[in-house]
Amino acid sequence: MHWKRYGTIAVALIVLLGGAYAFWLGRQSAELPAGIVSSNGRIEAERIDVAAKLPGRIAEVRVSEGQWVEAGDLVAHMDTAEIDAQLRQAQAAVTQAEQQKLQTEALLNQRLSEQEFAQAEFARAEQLAAKGHVPQELVDQRRATLITADAGVAAARAGIDLATATIASAEATVERLQSIRADAELVAPHRGRVQYVLAKAGEVVGAGGRVVTLTDLTDIYMTIFLPARDAGLLAIGAEARIVLDPIPDYVVPAQVTFVASSAQFTPKSVETADERDQLMFRVKLTIPADLLEEYQQQAKAGVAGVGYVRVDDTVDWPDALQVKLPQ
Known part of the structure; x- marks a missing residue:
């Protein structure tokens, strides 16, 4: 019977919390x-996921969580012993082919001399x-000797x-292996913080195995959900404001950059105006990029708050x- 009592208490708490939340929203x-x-x-x-293009063993991870990285910074690199050996072999093949060409050019000169004679x-x-x-x-x-000399020149x-x-x-093999070798160096494709x-x-x-995940702090936004009666009035580019729980005294400017074309929650049947409001x-x-650039050290994801939009x-x-930012 204890579980029934606990269930009753849980239901009561849910109702109480729901009522409090509704009261807060109404206020x-x-x-x-x-x-x-x-x-x-x-x-x-x-x-942004930084992932290995090809399968292999990670030789070193050069960053730690929370670290700021710039685009192009080395994040990690894969073991390249095997590919380095293949690259040296391919480079040797280029040298060998170049020497063979030199020998053939010398032979051509000899054959041209024989042809002339x-x-x-x-x-x-x-x-x-x-x-x-x-x-x-x-x-x-x-x-017959001339015909033979002509054939020697052609050969x-x-x-x-x-x-x-x-x-x-x-040389194409060398370029391919150099490309693979370059892919072993995992670099940050964009500036951001290591998440x-x-x-x-x-x-x-x-192949495609993720090694590091970065947070792009130049593209920070808040996702909110609005009822149909309000979302239907919104225009892309409308002004918005964000107030974050940890810093309630500040008001951050933002802009509406996306409105879903379909509802995220749909009742089984929509027949009345009240149901459509659900x-x-x-x-x-989205917070402006220039503002994020100025406050990039303070910017972080996961912070809760309230979004306000002007319909x-x-x-x-x-x-x-009114916009109010930290000095």
């Missing part, structure tokens, strides 16, 4: 002028044969083309919601 709404509405929310920031000998033999000083057989021999030129293609292939270190040195991660739409209030731009903000 907040009553204090706001018509045209300005509010809702609870929590500061959020875009997260064969041409001269053939021309001389033809002249002498025309005067009857040498037999036709010698002319035929000189012609040497083809060898140069082959050597050039071999160099290009070897989580998800892997340690010595761990093996798969439709809640997600709204995003009627002809209404002035009350004194309590």
